[in-house]
Amino acid sequence: MDDLLARLVTDLDGSFVDLVQMHQDLVFGVALRVVGDGASAEDVAQEAFARAYQALKSYPAERISELKPRPWLAQIALNLARNHVRSRRLHTELDDVANRVPSVEDGPVRLAERREDRRMWARLLAGLPDRYRLAVALRHVEGLSYEDLSVTLSRPVGSVKSDVHRGVALLRAAYDGEQRVAAQKEAV
Amino acid sequence: MAVTDEQVIAGLESLRTTATVGFTERVADRLRLGDAYVQVDGPIGPLFVAYGARGISLVERVADAGEFEEEFLATFGRPVHRVDRAPELIQRVIEARVWGRPGQQVKVPLELDQLPDFERQVLLKVLEIPRGEVRPYAWVAAELGRPLAVRAVGNAVARNPIPFIIPCHRVVRSDGRIGNYGAGGPTAKRAVLESEGLDTSEMERLPAKGVRFIGSETTHIYCYPSCRNARRITDEHRVPFRSVEETRRVGYRACRVCRPVDAPFRAA
Numbered sequence: 001m002d003d004l005l006a007r008l009v010t011d012l013d014g015s016f017v018d019l020v021q022m023h024q025d026l027v028f029g030v031a032l033r034v035v036g037d038g039a040s041a042e043d044v045a046q047e048a049f050a051r052a053y054q055a056l057k058s059y060p061a062e063r064i065s066e067l068k069p070r071p072w073l074a075q076i077a078l079n080l081a082r083n084h085v086r087s088r089r090l091h092t093e094l095d096d097v098a099n100r101v102p103s104v105e106d107g108p109v110r111l112a113e114r115r116e117d118r119r120m121w122a123r124l125l126a127g128l129p130d131r132y133r134l135a136v137a138l139r140h141v142e143g144l145s146y147e148d149l150s151v152t153l154s155r156p157v158g159s160v161k162s163d164v165h166r167g168v169a170l171l172r173a174a175y176d177g178e179q180r181v182a183a184q185k186e187a188v
Numbered sequence: 189m190a191v192t193d194e195q196v197i198a199g200l201e202s203l204r205t206t207a208t209v210g211f212t213e214r215v216a217d218r219l220r221l222g223d224a225y226v227q228v229d230g231p232i233g234p235l236f237v238a239y240g241a242r243g244i245s246l247v248e249r250v251a252d253a254g255e256f257e258e259e260f261l262a263t264f265g266r267p268v269h270r271v272d273r274a275p276e277l278i279q280r281v282i283e284a285r286v287w288g289r290p291g292q293q294v295k296v297p298l299e300l301d302q303l304p305d306f307e308r309q310v311l312l313k314v315l316e317i318p319r320g321e322v323r324p325y326a327w328v329a330a331e332l333g334r335p336l337a338v339r340a341v342g343n344a345v346a347r348n349p350i351p352f353i354i355p356c357h358r359v360v361r362s363d364g365r366i367g368n369y370g371a372g373g374p375t376a377k378r379a380v381l382e383s384e385g386l387d388t389s390e391m392e393r394l395p396a397k398g399v400r401f402i403g404s405e406t407t408h409i410y411c412y413p414s415c416r417n418a419r420r421i422t423d424e425h426r427v428p429f430r431s432v433e434e435t436r437r438v439g440y441r442a443c444r445v446c447r448p449v450d451a452p453f454r455a456a
Contacts, residue, residue, distance in 0.1 A: 012223055014241040020212045028207035042208055049215045121199035140200035150382070168196050177189045 001179035005069075016056070021050050023069060026142055027077045033137040034081035035088075044084050048077040058119060078134075078152060122183045124174050132167030139164045213266055221261065223268040228282055231383035232353055232376055235286070236270050237353070239278050243297025247350045251373055263349070285353045286453065288319045288384065298350060306337075310344035317358040320384040321414040322391065324362040326451040336452050338344050346370055357381060362451035364395020386414060396429070401435065405429040408440045415446035 007015035021091075024045070031044035052073060056064060100176070125141075126135060138144045138152060139160075150157040193298070216222035223240035227250060240258055242433040246268075247261055253270065260268040274282070281296050282442075283289040298313065300308045313331050319324050328341045348356040351371045357380040361367045369377035378388045394402075394413050402418040403410035405425040411418035429435050432442075432450045442448050 012242075013438075016219070016221055017212060017216045017241075020215050024207035024211050024215075026206070028211065028401065029205050032205055042211070045207065045211070046215055046218060050219060053219050053221075117199065118202050122203055124422050125200065125203070134199065137203075141203045143201075143204070165231045168193055170195065172191050175196065179191075 002065075003066060003071060005065050005114075007057060009064050012053075012056055013120065017055055019052075019069060023073050024049075027073050030074050030080045030138065033080065034132070035084050039082060040088075041081075044070045044081045045077060048080050049071065049074055051080070068148065068151065071148035074142070074148070074152040076152075090105065095170060120178075126172050126180075127174060128167055128170055132170060134162055135160050135163040136167035136171070140168070147166040199253075217267055217269060220271070222266060224271040225256065225260070225268050226271055226274045226278075228286070229272075230286055232342060234373065235352060237274070237278075238280060239274060239297075239298060242299040242301070244278065244350055244353055245299035246283065246354065247352055266429040273322065279414045282353070285355075292435070295301045297355065298354070300349075303349075304405075306332075306334075306340060307344040307347065311340050311348055311350070311356075313360055314345060314348070314356055315354050317355055318416065319355070319358075320381075320386050321412070321446070322360045322381065322386065322418065323446070324413060324451060325367070326362045327360055327412075327447070327449055328359060329452075331447070333343045335449070335450070336454060342367075352380075361392075362400070364392055364400075366392065385403050397428075398430045399428040400450075401429040403429055403435060403438075403440045408438075409443050410435045410440045412448050415443055415448075417443050417445055422452040 004015060004018055008019065009015065012061070027048050029039055032041035035041050035044055045098040053106065055076075059067075116150065125137060127137065135153065138149050144152060144155050146161050149160045149164075151162055197259075199312070215221065220439065223245065225236050225238035225246075228237055229235070232249070236246075236248050236250055236253070236256045237434055238246040238256075239242060246256075248256055248259075248265065252312070257270075261331075280397050285296065290301075300311060303311070309332055310328055323353050325338050325341045325345070326335070328345075329335050332341075334340070345356045345359050346368060348354055348370065351357070357369060357377045359367070366374045366377050368374070371377075371380075375412075381388050381391075384403045389415060394400075399413070401410045402413045402421060402434055403426075404418075404421045405427055409417070410427075410429055427438075427440075429440075432448070
């Protein structure tokens with residue numbers, strides 16, 4: 001059994017912070033993919049860990065020792081993020097997610113270019129149908145394995161795999177489409 | 189030229205982000221998992237006692253809670269929050285160390301990782317000095333195998349982040365003077381020692397007459413005056429000594445409990 005899982009069983013309060021440390025980027029990233037802005041992602045990610053803590057408190061030892069932390073936490077974050085978006089939709093329209101790519105404190109020109117690039121990929125990703133967008137983001141942005149992805153989304157591996165492939169193909173097409181439009185504009 | 193899967197995936201990977209700075213600390217704080225501190229009674233007034241997963245980390249006499257929290261943050265680089273009651277183990281350790289309440293001997297969990305090696309060794313040695321007894325700085329130095337490092341011991345003791353739990357008030361000068369005390373000066377130091385049942389005026393009177401050790405005429409063993417074995421010697425059998433040299437001349441041996449030593453130089 002994983003050393004951290006063993007410590008979560010015997011000393012939850014003493015070791016939970018290590019779990020947070022290890023998986024905070026994933027949980028924050030999943031939240032950000034769904035809610036779109038850093039402040040909401042922070043709230044959702046914090047809430048996700050709070051829920052995880054409560055859950056671990058109530059789980060029997062065997063259940064904790066068999067836990068796969070990455071997909072488990074990703075799933076908690078995903079559900080909370082979806083709820084967050086749902087409740088927000090009732091109040092406001094979603095802003096353009098693509099314009100809220102979290103800004104890394106980048107420096108001058110080259111980095112500006114890279115930021116442009118990132119912004120474009122975020123926009124293209126945001127344009128995918130829900131089903132593909134999430135699968136692609138969890139696999140290639142957050143780096144979950146197909147197995148973890150299948151647990152997170154509660155769907156068979158084969159099905160998430162084909163969604164990811166299909167999503168990447170759609171992104172490729174969208175990118176090529178944009179390039180063509182841009183080229184035509186220049187030609188006119 | 190059409191874009192490849194690899195390029196798409198590289199583009200997606202560039203979107204990966206990290207959680208905001210301080211995220212872990214905020215979660216820990218929210219779940220009350222980080223470091224906490226309690227207010228407890230101490231021998232000369234209430235104390236703040238901070239503790240975390242590794243053990244007790246900072247103790248101070250109660251003044252301003254905000255300042256205590258700031259000092260904690262500055263020392264350990266993480267926040268501390270106030271709680272009403274410490275967990276059982278910490279509570280027991282405080283009772284045992286500060287008040288001498290008997291219980292099973294509990295190992296004292298302490299966070300001293302942030303200190304240099306020598307300072308940590310000094311403080312762990314000081315932890316061994318029994319309640320109601322005192323030892324000179326020179327004793328700590330000798331016990332650590334660095335008999336000349338008396339001044340370094342003094343500095344380490346002065347910087348003790350965990351007073352009362354680590355009894356730096358039980359470390360005194362070899363010449364019997366009470367020495368400095370970070371938690372309120374010599375007066376406070378006397379008061380803490382008195383609260384442990386030590387007669388400090390007696391303690392200071394002996395060395396003023398040049399007496400460093402007390403021997404027993406019946407056992408031919410000599411001790412520091414506050415050693416529990418020295419205190420058992422009846423008045424008619426007490427033999428005062430000024431130095432180890434004197435004890436040797438009459439064939440006395442050192443007590444195995446308090447392991448008395450001479451100061452390396454008289455000034456210490």
